[in-house]
Amino acid sequence: MNALKVAFFIGVSAILLAITIYNLFYLFELRKAKHHYGFSVPSHMYAFMHINTFLAAMSIFLFSLFFVFTVVAQE
Amino acid sequence: MSDALQSPQIEEEVLFKKRQHWTVLLPSLVLLTFLSLFIITAALGIFTYFSLIPTHPDVLFSIIALTLLFTSTVTAKTIMEWYFHVYTLTTHRIMETCYSPLFSHWINDVLLDEVRCTEIDIKTHGFINQYFNKGDVVITFDRPTHEEEFTLSNVKNPQEVGQIIEQVFKSNNSERPGIIWYRNRFKAQPRSGIGGARA
Numbered sequence: 001m002n003a004l005k006v007a008f009f010i011g012v013s014a015i016l017l018a019i020t021i022y023n024l025f026y027l028f029e030l031r032k033a034k035h036h037y038g039f040s041v042p043s044h045m046y047a048f049m050h051i052n053t054f055l056a057a058m059s060i061f062l063f064s065l066f067f068v069f070t071v072v073a074q075e
Numbered sequence: 076m077s078d079a080l081q082s083p084q085i086e087e088e089v090l091f092k093k094r095q096h097w098t099v100l101l102p103s104l105v106l107l108t109f110l111s112l113f114i115i116t117a118a119l120g121i122f123t124y125f126s127l128i129p130t131h132p133d134v135l136f137s138i139i140a141l142t143l144l145f146t147s148t149v150t151a152k153t154i155m156e157w158y159f160h161v162y163t164l165t166t167h168r169i170m171e172t173c174y175s176p177l178f179s180h181w182i183n184d185v186l187l188d189e190v191r192c193t194e195i196d197i198k199t200h201g202f203i204n205q206y207f208n209k210g211d212v213v214i215t216f217d218r219p220t221h222e223e224e225f226t227l228s229n230v231k232n233p234q235e236v237g238q239i240i241e242q243v244f245k246s247n248n249s250e251r252p253g254i255i256w257y258r259n260r261f262k263a264q265p266r267s268g269i270g271g272a273r274a
Contacts, residue, residue, distance in 0.1 A: 012137040019144050022177075026151070029176035039159055039174060045151075052147050059140045067133050 009067050016060045023053035090164045090239060095157060095229040096209040103153050111146040115139055162227045164240060167247070169214070169225060185216070185225055192244045193217045197237045212237050 027049050033039045118138045122128050128135060152175075159174035171183040192214055199210030210233035214225040230236055 008134070008137075012141070015141060016144070019141075019148060023148060026176055030155070033159075033174065033176060037174065037180070041155075041158075045155065045158070049151055052144075052151055055147070056144050059144060063133070063137060063140065066136050070132050 005071055009064075009071075012063060013060060016056060016063060020053065020056040020060065023049065023056050027053055087165045087167050090166065090243065091162075091236070092164075093162045093227065093230050093236065095160060096207060096231045097157075098203065098207050098209065099229050100153060100157055104150060107146050107149055107153075111142050114142045118142075162230065164243065166243060169240070171225070171227075183225070187243060187247045190216045192240075195237050195241055195244075197233045199233060208232055212240065214240060 027046075030041050030046070030049065034041055115138075118135060122131070122135050156173075156175045159172070159176075161172045163170040163172065167187055169185050169187060173182075174180045194213075194215040196213040196215070197210060198213065199205055199208075204210055209229050209231050212227040212230060212233045214227075216223055216225070227233070227236060
């Protein structure tokens, strides 16, 4: 496995991790807004943000699996 | 937020809370959808044409996953920002609250007892705005506030909003008749009460 593939794996994983962390912080901020600023967020918006965060986290796992079973296994 | 705000001196009643019309979301959401579809289609086309799917499936997966996640994240941010942008009119103040989680939070609050309104303009431009009955209500004050105009942009039914605001100004400045000038371009029938319409 050459350095390019390792760099690709690290780069994509880092971007996916950044999106996951951003979504997680966004969820915390929404919760804070509900408690501190008095904005009540509708439940379907909460659900959408939870699903989005979950998908972002899952995509890191799936990408790692995909990478291992396709690229690493081929070598 | 309850409909009656209690304070030691005065009782404040919320007359309406309005957001911008939902159609303001359409351009950005449509653009995002087309952009993501274009990227995914182009990636699939290129990978199929050059027969790259058997050798580089991880690259295709990463492109599709990143595009979809980016689109859904930006979509959520856009909708949240629209949802948290609220115009509130009470019997004593008009307030614009704008909250973008993780990014910004500001409140533009004008005390109606402290200012004099000289003009309320209602603006509706374009076919789409006419069809959906949305437009801007621009309130001009005669004393220097931090902004001399307060704009309720892209609200639904701006004529009715303008009328409610005019009645609130009249009731707040009833001891100063003749100072307020209101240009009623739509010549609508006077409403029975200022609390008649809500968001």
